[in-house]
Ligand SMILES: Nc1ncnc2c1ncn2[C@@H]1O[C@H](COP(=O)(O)OP(=O)(O)OP(=O)(O)O)[C@@H](O)[C@H]1O
């Protein structure tokens with residue numbers, strides 16, 4: 001039997017530890033591990049290699065993904081998926097472990113429907129926005145990077161009595177901004193999921209500044225740039241013009257996607273991969289996603305993961321309510 005691993009969609013810290021655990025654990029189970037390079041694009045082009053210990057030596061502490069990733073237009077077309085299947089057949093690979101987001105799981109679900117290739121999906125995205133799981137691989141490292149950056153920006157903001165607006169990634173989801181605002185002690189948090197009242201935030205900030213506040217930290221989700229929310233630029237203008245505090249913006253960008261994986265992400269990578277390989281070895285067909293909720297792992301269907309939009313838990317939103325008024 002042969003199992004291949006691939007990474008797809010946005011990369012994240014924790015993918016490399018997962019790849020290393022995959023190779024090590026496959027060998028203990030006497031299963032031949034394969035690496036599919038360049039995500040779905042590599043699967044189409046046959047960029048596939050039998051894995052050796054050397055391929056994954058010394059990668060545990062590295063961010064990104066050694067086997068690289070891609071987003072693929074071609075994979076939407078049957079003829080390219082067929083080509084991908086022929087490539088797997090050449091290596092006698094009958095099962096795939098895929099690390100990515102819900103788009104990647106939909107891709108392999110389609111592949112399963114076409115050719116019956118059995119797979120398990122491991123939720124891996126800094127956005128932490130996959131329905132059915134409270135945790136996605138990589139989010140802990142991303143949060144720690146945001147924490148480090150916010151702590152540093154706060155230092156310089158306080159030296160100048162300035163406000164700072166820090167924009168986090170997350171696509172349409174405000175999870176990264178929300179958790180960062182709570183854990184970094186921000187004064188303001190603007191995310192698509194929480195209603196806010198600029199007028200009352202303004203009153204609060206003015207009062208605090210009058211009483212000696214020397215800096216203001218605002219954390220904004222990138223999803224706010226899109227529609228109904230106040231965008232990063234609008235917030236900067238508002239702070240300068242209405243609150244009368246000099247303000248600088250920091251858009252953290254792709255720095256959040258790299259960096260050494262935290263201990264938590266490394267450990268979770270090991271558990272996700274071990275249980276997923278066990279699942280692939282015990283089931284003979286189908287596709288599923290491993291999820292983590294209330295300290296427990298379980299497997300759910302792709303249809304379940306796709307059935308609803310991810311929503312941030314109410315108790316977490318509650319903790320940030322004082323930052324939106
Ligand atoms: N229905 C589908 N059929 C075939 N391929 C698909 C389908 N849906 C998605 N894909 C493939 O999956 C790839 C990855 O999906 P997507 O770009 O949405 O990223 P993701 O896995 O959700 O991760 P992230 O959102 O973190 O980047 C797409 O580029 C596309 O090639």
Ligand SMILES: O=P(O)(O)OC[C@H]1O[C@](O)(CO)[C@@H](O)[C@@H]1O
Pocket residue numbers: 010125126127169170171222257
């Ligand atoms: O790397 P790209 O293609 O610029 O994508 C950026 C997007 O990917 C993510 O980093 C992960 O899905 C989002 O937070 C962000 O909006």
